Amino acid sequence: MLAALQFDFMQNALLSGILVSVACGIVGTLVVVNRIVFISGGIAHAAYGGIGLAFYLGVPPSFGAAFFSVFSSMVMGVVSLKNKERADTIIGVIWAIGMAIGIILIDLTPGYNVDLMSYLFGSILSVPDRDIWFMLFLDILIFLLVWFFYKELLAMSYDEEFSFTVGIPIKFLYFTLLGMIALSVVMIIQVVGLIMVIALLTIPPFIAEKYTLSLAKMMILSSLLGILFTTTGLWLSYTYNLTSGATIIMVAGCVFFISFGMDFFKGYLRRDI
Template sequence: MLDALQFEFMRNALFAGLLASIICGVIGTLIVVNRLVFLSGGIAHSAYGGIGLASFLGWPYMLGATLFAFASAMLMAAISIKAKERSDTLIGVMWSVGMAMGIILLDLTPGYNVDLMSYLFGSILSVPRSELLFMTFLGVGILLLTSYYYRDLLAMSYDAEFAQVRGVPVRGLYFLLIGMVAVTVVIVVQIVGLILVIALLTVPPYISEKYTRSLLQMMLVSSLLGMLFITGGLWCSYTYDLTSGATIILISGCGFMLSLLLDKLLSLKRKIQWRRAHAL
């Protein structure tokens, strides 16, 4: 791994990966405890419309994707805050329509087109410096907002109705959260691609939820796990010449299996202790 770091693209990839793990750890935790996984998937796919729009209008890729994802996220938030039970259908519609729009707009764009495969599987090895700067900027923004509203987000995530009674600005906060999810999704899609974005947002929080005692701890542990998965995945993809995004997710998948195994072992240990205590 160390000799790989002599290449600038590897250093950029590693930096982008570590940045993404921190953001994913924080926002992924909020996604998991607020049950927004499906909505995040919807945002990620409809953001493809933004890619199409950006290349059609000749805008920078990140700007188009961010704006489009943000706009569709606000629409989804408005829908889901009103009718929570029925929101999944509408998100499903936006999910596919956004994606279709992106493909049509790319068809209509003359000349060289953005490679669909790089959007689907990510292009962490070709993250340019300018986008790295943009990502850092967005990441710092997300971290500042989350720390400022930490108590509000905590109360809302546990029990939104009670939080509202206590004076937490739940409506505004919900839109803020979905907006942050949109920005995060755009960042993470760069790293692991559209298909795998949900894995990186949900696997580390899922594992850490069982072993942590507070939202803050869950965010920290998720970030560390994300760093482990991304660094490990990058190393594997460099050593064995594999697609980086898919390798990162496979490593996360292994982590997920290991955590399930650990759970089993722990419950087995408790069972054995019980048997010993009862002299069986």
């Protein structure tokens, strides 16, 4: 691994893994405690439409995906507030339409065929410098937003109705959160691909929640876990020549089950006494 770090692409892979983990830790924590995993999945898949659009228009795919996923996240936000009872169905529809638009736009793009797989399963080994800077910028933006609205985000996540009654602008915060999810998703797609976005967004916070007593600490521990998963996954994929995105998710999944098993075991012991 250390020898591999002399390659630029390996340095970028490691860096992007770290940058993405920070965003995942912060935003994923909010996703988990607000129980908006499904809408996050919708945003991730609809982002594919943006990638298609970017290729069609000849702009960098990460910018295209960012624009499109922020847009679709706002649409899903409006839908989920206006039509609560069928929100999941409509989000599912936008999810599928977004992907379909992406595929059709890539079909219509003249010239070489884009490697679909790299967006579905990630391409952490080919992150350009430009995207590293873009990720750093998004990390700083997300950090500042969460830092500024921390008290209000915490209150909204814990008790939305109460927060509304004391005058916190719930809708504004909800849309801000969806926007942050959309931007994180665009980063995560680079690393593990859009199929596995949800795993990287939810597994670290799920584990961290059990060992922390505040939302801020949960965000920090989630970020650290994310860094552990991406770095270990990257090392394993390099050593054994495996697909990096899937390996990262498998590392996260293993830790998830170990943590789950430990809980079960603890509960089992307690019952016996």
